Amino acid sequence: MIPQHNEILVALAGNPNSGKTTVFNLLTGARHHVGNYPGVTVEKVEGKRNYKDHTIRFVDLPGTYSLTAYSTEELVARHFILDEKPDVVVDVLDASNPERHLYLATQLMEMRTPLVLAFNMSDVAKGQGLEFDLQQLETLLGARIVPMVASKGQGMNDLLEAILETAVKQAAVVPMIPYGQDIEQELGKIERLLVEAHSEPAARYGSRWVALKLLEGDAHVCSKITSPDILQQVDASQVHLKKILGDTPDVLIADRRYGFISGACQEAIRHTVATRHDISDKIDLVLTHSKFGLLIFGALMYLVFYLTFTLGEYPMGWLESFFDGLGNAVIAVWPGEHLLWLQSLLVDGVIAGVGGVVVFLPNILLLFLGIAFLEDTGYMARAAFIMDRIMHRIGLHGKSFIPMLIGFGCSIPAIMATRILENRRNRLATMLVIPLMSCGARIPIYALLIPAFFPAHWRGPVMWLIYVIGIVAAIVCINLLRKTILKGESVPFVMELPPYRMPTWKGLMIHMWDRGWMYLKKAGTIILGLSIVLWFLMSYPALPDDRLVLLAEEEQHAASLQHSAAGRIGKAMEPVIRPMGFDWKIGTALIGATMAKEVFVTQLSIVYSLGDEDEDEETLTLLREHLRADYSPLQGFCIMLFCLLSTPCIATVAITRKESGKWKWALFQFFGLTAMAYLVTTLVFQIGSLIQGLM
Amino acid sequence: MSEENKIQPVPLLEMSPGKTARVVSIDAGHDLKNRLSSLGVLAGSTLHVIRNEGAGQLIVMIKNSKVVLGRGASSKIFVTPT
Numbered sequence: 001m002i003p004q005h006n007e008i009l010v011a012l013a014g015n016p017n018s019g020k021t022t023v024f025n026l027l028t029g030a031r032h033h034v035g036n037y038p039g040v041t042v043e044k045v046e047g048k049r050n051y052k053d054h055t056i057r058f059v060d061l062p063g064t065y066s067l068t069a070y071s072t073e074e075l076v077a078r079h080f081i082l083d084e085k086p087d088v089v090v091d092v093l094d095a096s097n098p099e100r101h102l103y104l105a106t107q108l109m110e111m112r113t114p115l116v117l118a119f120n121m122s123d124v125a126k127g128q129g130l131e132f133d134l135q136q137l138e139t140l141l142g143a144r145i146v147p148m149v150a151s152k153g154q155g156m157n158d159l160l161e162a163i164l165e166t167a168v169k170q171a172a173v174v175p176m177i178p179y180g181q182d183i184e185q186e187l188g189k190i191e192r193l194l195v196e197a198h199s200e201p202a203a204r205y206g207s208r209w210v211a212l213k214l215l216e217g218d219a220h221v222c223s224k225i226t227s228p229d230i231l232q233q234v235d236a237s238q239v240h241l242k243k244i245l246g247d248t249p250d251v252l253i254a255d256r257r258y259g260f261i262s263g264a265c266q267e268a269i270r271h272t273v274a275t276r277h278d279i280s281d282k283i284d285l286v287l288t289h290s291k292f293g294l295l296i297f298g299a300l301m302y303l304v305f306y307l308t309f310t311l312g313e314y315p316m317g318w319l320e321s322f323f324d325g326l327g328n329a330v331i332a333v334w335p336g337e338h339l340l341w342l343q344s345l346l347v348d349g350v351i352a353g354v355g356g357v358v359v360f361l362p363n364i365l366l367l368f369l370g371i372a373f374l375e376d377t378g379y380m381a382r383a384a385f386i387m388d389r390i391m392h393r394i395g396l397h398g399k400s401f402i403p404m405l406i407g408f409g410c411s412i413p414a415i416m417a418t419r420i421l422e423n424r425r426n427r428l429a430t431m432l433v434i435p436l437m438s439c440g441a442r443i444p445i446y447a448l449l450i451p452a453f454f455p456a457h458w459r460g461p462v463m464w465l466i467y468v469i470g471i472v473a474a475i476v477c478i479n480l481l482r483k484t485i486l487k488g489e490s491v492p493f494v495m496e497l498p499p500y501r502m503p504t505w506k507g508l509m510i511h512m513w514d515r516g517w518m519y520l521k522k523a524g525t526i527i528l529g530l531s532i533v534l535w536f537l538m539s540y541p542a543l544p545d546d547r548l549v550l551l552a553e554e555e556q557h558a559a560s561l562q563h564s565a566a567g568r569i570g571k572a573m574e575p576v577i578r579p580m581g582f583d584w585k586i587g588t589a590l591i592g593a594t595m596a597k598e599v600f601v602t603q604l605s606i607v608y609s610l611g612d613e614d615e616d617e618e619t620l621t622l623l624r625e626h627l628r629a630d631y632s633p634l635q636g637f638c639i640m641l642f643c644l645l646s647t648p649c650i651a652t653v654a655i656t657r658k659e660s661g662k663w664k665w666a667l668f669q670f671f672g673l674t675a676m677a678y679l680v681t682t683l684v685f686q687i688g689s690l691i692q693g694l695m
Numbered sequence: 696m697s698e699e700n701k702i703q704p705v706p707l708l709e710m711s712p713g714k715t716a717r718v719v720s721i722d723a724g725h726d727l728k729n730r731l732s733s734l735g736v737l738a739g740s741t742l743h744v745i746r747n748e749g750a751g752q753l754i755v756m757i758k759n760s761k762v763v764l765g766r767g768a769s770s771k772i773f774v775t776p777t
Contacts, residue, residue, distance in 0.1 A: 066733030070726055100735055100758045217725060247738060250725065254732035255739065284761070290748055385763050389751035493752060493765030494730050 008056045008167045011080055013108060014092035015101055016063035017378070017498035019120040022150040022507055023092050024060045027159070034514055042076045051160045059086070065496075067107045069220040072424070081113055082205055087167040088114050090159070095119035095147065096128050096499075099258075099265055105141065106257040109174050110209055115143035116162045118155070122147035129272040137268040142174040151504045176208075179256045182244060186237035187211045193230045201225065215241075216250040280500050284382070293386040300379070301405060304370035308363055308409060315362035323355030341542075345535060353531020353595070358520070360412060360651075365516045367406065367413045371420070372511035376503030380420065381495060388493075394475045395482055397421065397493070400430045404474065407437030408467075411652045415659050416515060425486045429478050431656060432669045435648035436474040438467050441597035445643050448601050452624035453636035462637070470644050473676070519655075531650070534595050538566040557606045566591045580642060580678065581635040581685040590642070596649050634688045638681050646677030704773035707753065708766060710744045716774035717741050723771040734762055736772065 014020035024032075028047025037044045045060040061080055062073035069075055081089055089108055093101035098119075108115050119125070119132070134145050144162040148155030179187065190211040194202040201224045202210045213221035214234045225231060241249050287293050327347040334343050374380045380399070388398030399420050407414035414434045421427040446466060450459050543563040548556055561567045570588030577587050585607045592603035605619055608626045627636070647670055648656075657666035704719040718740050721728055731737065735758035745761065746754040753764045764772070 066729070068729050068733070070729050070733075097759045100760055103733060103735070248725075248728070251721075251728055251732055251737055254729075254737055258735070258737070258740075284745075284754075288746060288754060290751070381763070385752060385754070392751070493763070494727075494734060494736075494768055495763045496734060497754060497761035497763055499760070 006054070008054050008088065008163070009084065009086040010056055010058050010163055010167075011077075011084070011086040011089045012058060012060045012092060013077060013081070013089055013104060014061075014063060014118075015065050015094070015104060015496075017496065018063070018092045018094045018101060019150050019501075020063055020092040021060065022504060023090075023118055023120060023148065023159075024058060025504075025506055025510055026150050026153060026156055027056075028058055032510075034518065037076050037080075042073055049160075052164065054164065056160070056163065059084075064104065066104060067111075068216070069218050071422070073422075075220060078111075081108070081111060086113070088116055088163050090116045090118055090163065091143075092118045092120050092150075095122040095125035095132075096130065098125075098130075098269060099261055102141075102261045102264070103257060105143070106177055106260060109142065109177060110212060112174055112206055112209070114166045115141075115174070116159070116166050117141065117143050117145045118150075118159055119145055119147045120150050122155075123149045123152075131270040131272060133268040133270075137264065140175065140264040140268060151502070177257060177260045179253060182241060183215070183249065183252060183256070186215060186241060186249075190214055190230065190233055190237060193227075193233055197227050197230060199225065199227065199230070212253065216253055217248070283500060284497070287379070287382045288385055290386075290389070293382070297383050297386050300374070300383075301402075304367070304374070305405070305409060307370060308367040308413075312363040312366050316359050319355070319359045319361070323351055323358070326355075327351045341539070344539060345532070348539075349532050349535030350528065353535070354528055360410060361516060361520065363410060364413050364416070364519050365512050367409075367417075368515040369508060369512045371402070371417060372508045373503055375420070376501065376507055376511075378498040378500045381497050384495070385497070395479045396430070397423065397426050400426065403430055403434060404437055407434045407439060410439050410441070411435050411437070411648055412519070412655050415652065415655045416519065418659065425482070428660060428665060429481045429486050431660060432481060432665065432672070433474040433477045435652055435669070435673060436470045436477065436645065438470045438644055439597070441649065442643055444598040444601050445593075446640060448604075448620060448623065449627070449636050449640055452627045453631075453633040466640055466644055469641065473645060473680075477676070518658075531595065534566075534592075534650075536565070537569070538564050538592065540564060558608070561588060561603075561606055579686065580681040581631075581638045581689075582642075583630075585630075586639060590646075593643065594647055594650055596651070597643065600643060632692075634685065634692065638685045638688075641684060642677050642681045644677075645673060645680055647674045702775045704775050706770045707742075707744075707755070707764070707772040707774050708747070708769040710747060710774065710776065712744050712747050714776055715741060715743045716776050718772060718774050720773045721771060722773065723768070727768060727771070731768070731772070734758075736762070736764075741777065742774070 012020055012024050014023075024045065024047065028049055031049075032045055032047035035044045035046070042062050047058050047060075049056050049058065059080065061077040064071070064074045064077050067074055067078045067081075069078075080086070091105050091108055093105065095101075105115070105117060125132075132145075132147070134147070138145050144166055146155055146159045146162050148159060150156075178184070187208065191202075191207045194207045194210055199207075199210070201221065210221060210225075214225065214230070215237055217238065222231070222234075225234075238249055241252060245252055247255075287296060330347050330351070331343065334340075371380075374383070380402075383402070384398035386398070387401040391398050391401055400418075402420060403414045403417040406417050411434050414437070415431050418427045418431045418434070421430060446463055450462050454462050538561060541563060543556075543560045548559070551559055562571075567584075567588050569591060571584040573587040574582075574584045577583075582590075585604065588607055589600050589603035593600035601623075604627075605623050608623060631639075653666045653670050656669050657663055660666065707716070707718075710716055718736060718738050720738055721731060721736070723731070728737075736742065740757060743756040744753065745756055747769075752766065753769050754761055755764060756762075
């Protein structure tokens with residue numbers, strides 16, 4: 001019994017593509033909270049709603065087909081139901097495909113949890129000629145059934161009413177799923193032993209359920225049972241069943257569940273029309289075609305990137321001017337010449353650092369709007385199918401293609417986009433190599449260096465070469481990672497192609513805003529901290545005033561930077577970076593480049609006492625002349641190579657930390673890439689110098 | 696039925712598009728079997744091959760929805776054409 005005014009905990013379960021998230025959004029509106037389940041990177045979305053004197057707390061479980069110990073998502077969903085004991089579990093089903101979607105429901109029935117079935121998309125089911133005898137189906141399944149069309153907001157009140165009723169009334173009689181005499185007999189034996197041994201899991205989760213899982217060979221439940229007697233009985237039962245029924249118990253049990261569903265459907269569902277899937281099939285004929293499909297995919301991706309980086313430019317410009325204005329405003333209102341260090345910390349450290357992060361927000365929002373649209377329509381699964389043939393050859397899953405492509409724009413949204421990969425090892429490997437896809441912030445570096453060192457007809461090919469080197473390095477690294485630290489059996493590939501669907505605006509907006517907010521919140525805090533650290537490195541120790549006054553204004557900047565920790569580190573690094581053909585000036589600029597790649601250009605112009613107006617074409621021309629005087633084309637190429645391969649910017653480090661869940665991976669990415677860049681650049685410079693010497 | 700008339704099961708991989716087949720056995724480990732059965736692919740179920748182009752994954756229709764199967768998984772599912 002739930003007393004009045006008490007909070008009701010409701011878990012939302014359902015297959016992927018059942019419209020579960022739409023139901024969740026409908027129930028909770030925009031008032032929801034995104035977190036993580038403890039210890040894993042599975043997202044946990046929660047929301048609250050008041051209904052008739054009750055507060056209902058909804059938890060959106062990960063979408064799963066089943067509740068075995070097969071994947072982290074399934075384990076997380078199962079544990080939430082078993083351990084948090086929600087008052088009601090709502091299983092969201094696609095009513096147009098009950099036979100498939102009821103499979104999860106049978107497993108929820110096995111867990112004896114109070115259950116409500118939301119028959120979502122009942123309009124589609126009706127259109128396909130499905131007629132439900134709801135009353136009979138409710139009796140057969142032992143749960144309230146609520147027909148819904150969540151995308152149109154229909155059926156919500158009925159669902160809330162059913163939830164309340166189920167939570168308040170005493171535990172209903174949930175029918176047992178009959179597994180047949182042979183299996184029941186073995187289940188009985190195991191159950192008896194569990195009860196006799198006062199087994200802790202059996203007391204908590206019910207002896208029948210534990211016995212069932214043991215018989216299925218569920219790795220997680222088996223590991224909880226220590227009694228050798230029980231394990232011996234499980235073994236014997238498994239062997240016995242295999243012998244008399246010809247298959248392993250897990251498959252036999254699954255078969256019985258389908259049998260139960262198919263029996264229930266035959267009794268309570270009538271098909272009045274036979275044709276179905278016509279339009280979806282025709283679309284798929286084109287979209288999954290090995291040639292047309294690829295073309296359409298290319299065009300759609302181009303459109304998404306075009307919108308992201310072209311439309312995003314306008315608000316990006318506004319944000320940039322806003323932060324510039326803010327910095328200038330602080331300088332303008334600063335009272336006199338006091339505390340100038342604080343002014344610099346605020347303007348050059350905090351405002352510039354945070355501004356540098358926030359300016360990417362429009363890009364992130366637009367990109368995730370595009371991705372949400374492709375996912376919600378069901379297209380993303382087709383894209384993965386088409387790309388898989390190509391990506392398979394380089395040891396990756398079809399879906400990895402999308403984050404890697406985004407990486408050409410910016411690593412940060414790319415790393416966030418790795419969420420579309422289900423396999424954690426694949427996801428980590430992709431995440432770690434994404435900085436190798438040459439991002440937009442590196443373009444200013446190439447734009448400075450390529451014209452400085454290469455004649456006009458070589459510029460295109462050099463630029464192309466840099467990009468290709470990045471791609472090749474990414475492929476090599478991914479293969480190395482998958483063969484070493486991220487080794488793991490490549491799971492044979494199985495995925496559902498969801499039916500095509502029109503996404504809802506609300507769903508798209510919520511998806512987009514969640515990503516944007518997460519980016520601002522998490523990356524913002526870490527980046528703010530690191531920006532301040534970098535500011536200190538580049539400002540302190542400060543040059544004494546008596547030496548500063550002797551210099552011209554441009555020289556002041558250069559001298560201060562040389563005197564600062566960054567400048568000193570740059571100088572101290574010189575012996576280390578010399579094998580790559582770099583001197584302290586490049587070293588100092590590289591330290592600045594960890595803030596954001598394009599800062600490299602600004603830093604170099606400061607080192608050369610040209611002021612920090614990197615936008616100025618005249619300054620750039622002058623800088624190129626200086627560079628040409630100091631370095632050879634080979635050195636110029638090596639600088640680009642190092643910038644391409646080495647340390648990602650701090651925003652990337654922060655987002656890798658956030659998305660992988662561990663500092664370990666962020667640091668591994670940071671140092672791993674830098675070490676590789678060092679090795680490769682040194683090799684190129686040394687071999688290049690040798691060849692030059694011979695010529 | 697005599698021995699000669701009995702159709703030998705073949706891997707799903709060898710089925711051409713447009714064909715319908717019945718699953719006879721799945722020669723795979725615990726995890727893959729589990730995953731497949733949660734999607735409705737288990738001995739006794741009928742599936743319809745939509746795409747199989749000699750390279751890349753297969754698309755099959757099973758229990759009213761389309762499922763993509765890798766070539767590895769498809770080589771472990773044995774079927775008889777119906």
